Amino acid sequence: MTTASSAGTTRRDFLFVATGAAAAVGTVFTAWPFISQMNPDASTIAAGAPIEVDLTPIAEGQDIKVFWRGKPIYISHRTKKQIDEARAVPVASLPDPATDQSRVKDGHDQWLVVIGICTHLGCIPIAHEGNYDGFFCPCHGSQYDSSGRIRQGPAPANLPVPPYQFVSDTKIQIG
Amino acid sequence: MSGPSEYQPTHPALKWLERRLPIIGLVHSSFVAYPTPRNLNYWWTFGAILSMMLGVQILTGIILAMHYTPNADLAFKSVESLVRDVNYGWLLRNMHAAGASMFFIAVYIHMFRGLYYGSYKEPREVLWILGVIIYLLMMATGFLGYVLPWGQMSFWGATVITNLFSAVPYVGDSIVTLLWGGYSVGNPTLNRFFSLHYLLPFVIAGVVVLHIWALHVAGQNNPAGVEPKTEKDTVPFTPYATIKDAFGVSCFLLFFAWFIFYMPNYLGDADNYIPANPGVTPAHIVPEWYYLPFYAILRSIPNKLAGVIAMFSAIIVLAFLPWLDSAKTRSSKYRPLAKQFFWIFVVICILLGYLGAQPPEGIYVIAGRILTVCYFGYFLVLLPLLSRIEKPRPLPNSIADDVLSKSGKAVASVAIMFAVAGALFAGSVQNARAEESPVPPSEKWSFAGPFGKYDRGSLQRGLKIYKEVCSSCHGLSYIAFRNLADADGPGYSVAQVAALASEYKIKDGPNDAGDMFDRPGRAADYFPSPFPNDQAARAANGGGLPPDLSLITKARSYERGFPQFIFDFFTQFQEQGPNYVSAILQGFDKKPADVTLPEGTYYNKYFPGHAIKMPKPLSDGQVTFDDGAPATLAQYSHDVTTFLMWAAEPHMEARKRLGLQVFVFLIIFAGLMFWTKKKVWADAH
Structure with a gap:
């Protein structure tokens, strides 16, 4: 592979950032139900x-x-x-x-x-x-x-x- | 965990901490610098997948416990309130319930991987035994957890499993009484099971720490089964193994999400949607799929004590594996005979699982006995023998050599196939129903499939039928009037619901004088049941108890049979309940001449045994609709069943909607992980 070129490095960095960002977004959205369940439930309301x-x-x-x-x-x-x-x-x-x-x-x-x-x-x-x-x-x-x-x-x-x-x-x- | 750390912090604060508590160094040496063999395949990602599943189960379990009531009178209802009323309660419960099955699928793959590659051999015996202990703890935890919803299968599963201990000579009955905390399975049993179910996962987590410790002392095994010799044989855990594990995890999550969002009841038993009834045992007691092979072994032995001993031995024998198989060659890749027998053993386990779900009669018993002999024969005769007579193929000199000569790369696809096969096998649990009545015809339901929605008109007509016909005998006690105005429901306005509720008389009180009184219903009230108690209901119905209809479409099912249940997994077919309910309503027929019915019963084609206590409830023209829908029995059955499906699963549309979003995300994420993994590994190959 010709990863020595700077273009390759940029593409790779972009991929890493995109993957990390997707993981972070996924974590935040996953956390939501776990927090939201603590609010009063429908019968209480x-x-x-x-x-x-x-x-x-x-x-x-x-x-x-x-x-x-x-x-x-x-x-x-x-x-x-x-x-x-x-x-x-x-x-x-x-x-x-x-x-x-x-x-x-x-x-x-x-x-x-x-x-x-x-x-x-x-x-x-x-x-x-x-x-x-x-x-x-x-x-x-x-x-x-x-x-x-x-x-x-x-x-x-x-x-x-x-x-x-x-x-x-x-x-x-x-x- | 792998010797003194080479981690050298540069920041003064970290230096300060490291001298006092070298925790960052520990993490660094265990999960960053730790050398991992470079030839690990995707079967090795199941360790990470299992860690994740343990985390998911503990996290969702803690949350479920916030809403669960461990009391025999309230447990079933509290689970229903969780699913119906708590924000995302349905999601958290599906995660936990399906999560248990995912945990076991992953652990079985993990164990078979260890078996195939000889991961239990010197110097990894303790690592393996710790794994067997974790597996035993998982089985105990899974069983305890299955009891908690306090449905019919929970109750009878608890009864059957605790009775295993009564086989112990002399003290058996005392042990069982001790386990129950009473003369039978009851409230004290449920309470202690809840307590232990909360405790054991943390014990598992503790043993997992030991398991990983032992792993990091002995080092990971690898597909070649030769120890790493030089630096070229290994890569640092981070980023190489972490990223590969993360990709494996993201693929596994896709599989997991299929169950959570689309097939939440595929692995469950319809009987567990019937509240526990100590007076009636379900026709076929079947444990959860992950116990089935052992259950089959238990039933194969005609003697009670011997059966129990055989069942426990089938698990305990695993702990002796390092000494039963004394072959020097670890990996079955280089053991031509062991490799073939390994796959035969896998088939034996799957067949035993299949038999565990079948009724214990005829050919099934004989097959079970043969396979039980084969199961033990593999460990006690074959493996010791093989290690003495087998001539292994030459091993590669080093891991690096193994990587360079690598040809096939089909492992990942095999892993996925294996997982699917496991799930399908799990589905065969439902096979246990004996075939006696004709199978209800499959109707076309608006709510079927991944994009299914309830037909609003059908829901409203169904409610009308329930109110005018069914409600004179059947309760709908988990449905509140307010639910009729819920999103995804029949679509009534708040004002319409208030008007509808006020037509009902609700018992309330006591008032200041200490008297109970009737008042008009409010939106927060639940549909009142037609009878004050079960006894009154039976007295008014010739001894029969009209079941509450809140969950009826999930509490009834029928046999789909092999191979239909495999296709059902992919087509997301799960409308057995609605098909059955609708078929019963339309199944009243003239009694055939050769059938005799007990007094007070009616002939129904689709009812098991054909003698149903309910007289034909619906006939053409009985209910008039305002919207021009035909006043036919077929239409009535379809509408009232649609309404009852909504009653049983009010958040189904939200579930499928969120499922689509999750799948889009997970597919993109798995794709990103795949490319990231490729990039990271590019310079290691």
């Missing part, structure tokens, strides 16, 4: 469909916990006092400023719906505890007010409000 919750059994001052996508959702029927407290506090003084109005649905001011997972490290805060008539997280002492906003402790953000809407005055759909 289907089970995460919206749920409906009937609010009639929840008396004023009470709250219930429902599960949606494996997360606990607090639904609180707030008292007048709780609403007033939540609205009296100056928004600018809060660690994560948000008005109470922005965290509830218009015309349904008494209903607070929040995901009951502490924004610090994922523990579940206890309702009706702490200094702010809201939630208290027993893990590291974060305290949320009656609007689910962080007021004190290491948590960086308010309890998130899940996507939901009122189907009727006494029924909400979460998700």
Whole structure:
């Protein structure tokens, strides 16, 4: 073979690069199914469909916990006092400023719906505890007010409000 | 692994590491500088192929274990959820299931190669024995893994194989109880089998390290069977052997992919798509193809203990091979008699495998006994005798001489033929069905072949038939309403599915008061079964249990026979299930005068034994279609079978689509590897 010529060398280098590139591409594509399988499967996704919750059994001052996508959702029927407290506090003084109005649905001011997972490290805060008539997280002492906003402790953000809407005055759909 | 390394790192960081842990030097001396005989043929690439297969099995196995539930009540369902719901779950399962067979095909070629070229002879005895140990571990792992899906063959395979140990005198029954963890094969058995199935591959990997260590101490054997003497006899492992192995691997991957994407059930048994039932043994218990020769030996011996001893001896005898064959000449190339007897031995093994899949009666038993004698005769009589009387041909002076005088280069094509032959032989497992009913006619299915797709209209009509007719007795419990909107499915919209689901009443609860209640179905719900439990189903159906239809088209099959099953491998024919289901629906007929049927059964041409408990379910005009399709029994059968095929294999279109892409890639890649290998080796020849 006349591999001594520079043209031969170039052809050979090109072949090696092409083969190496094909091997690399093949490896990347092969890796994809092995990673993708870790994502939620179709039944888990289907089970995460919206749920409906009937609010009639929840008396004023009470709250219930429902599960949606494996997360606990607090639904609180707030008292007048709780609403007033939540609205009296100056928004600018809060660690994560948000008005109470922005965290509830218009015309349904008494209903607070929040995901009951502490924004610090994922523990579940206890309702009706702490200094702010809201939630208290027993893990590291974060305290949320009656609007689910962080007021004190290491948590960086308010309890998130899940996507939901009122189907009727006494029924909400979460998700 | 081949003495002190000559590797001299130049980078200071590597120098620092090398003085403390010479791992790079170890890799360098074992897989880069390691001298490999320059005359190795493609049979030697099976070592690399086996390493790859071990890696593939461990990797896919770890992932399967992430989705599998080792519980007797949940195992079967968890495998189905893996295949149906997990992203690419079908692909990973096919890889693992077909991978086991590929692993064994490769190991058998590897072993026959060692046998032919005398790779077990001095100084490679320990290397060979380590190989036999790996093979034994592989057989144990393969068996344990086959039990895990907890289908009928899993369960009965576990029962039969564990019962082998009951042949041990005095303590046999205690050993079996110990293996089971109960009075029969059950949940504890499944749990421990899962644990051991996860453990053993890592033990194999450990023994493989020893195997490679021993290989690198003794050096590789080669087709000439003479040791390398000068530097001219060897080439460095990298790039020469690595690139050649990589080309071998890429060809093997093509073969592997054929099974993964196009013939996933060719090597399996339809009975394993029926959930384990401790009350009913399948008509023909057949192990996986790779155990068949030993199974044939077991069945040839009419005494229980002697049969078990013979079966295990057939494997153990391999470990004594280095001393049974004391001929000085290694390679059968230079042993005119040994060469011929080697090929006779290969045929004996294949025939034994064939017999292992046949029912143990008549001529098969006699043939099995003769071949069993031949099998042991080869090792215990022929090889010791040959080494004393045979006059070998003169050996080449050196490997370099052997390379220069080389003539034939057909080895690669022989390797491929051998692999195909192995697969075909594997397919003969299905031969075990006894011939009694007429063979269902082959219908024309839209989903057959490499580009097959489900006919959407047929799927929708089939669903209508299921809903209006079949569902009054048969469940479809693995199908959720949401599946009807899946890509590659019947093609309903999400809104249509929600409407359809809400027509069903689904039991849910308990509610706040602790009561169960009915609610309208949602897309995430599964088709409700018509009966609350098997007992209720039997009571309502004259003692017969209407099977769940989710997997029926994969759980039924029939004999294709030799040589048809060989052509099936190439034409990708695998529609036995649909043909059978459709034939049953159309097979109701007037009872012939000479047949007597048990009470409460009906005559069906295609049902094994002809007496079926299901009355004729479909007749012309029974269901009306909106799309103008004829309201005939033939059309009904075709449509409902198409629908049930989709129910059993909802990702078939995705599988074939991806298969085409993979094949295009692999063919290009194998081509590139081939040219690269040629270039690399150009200066070595």
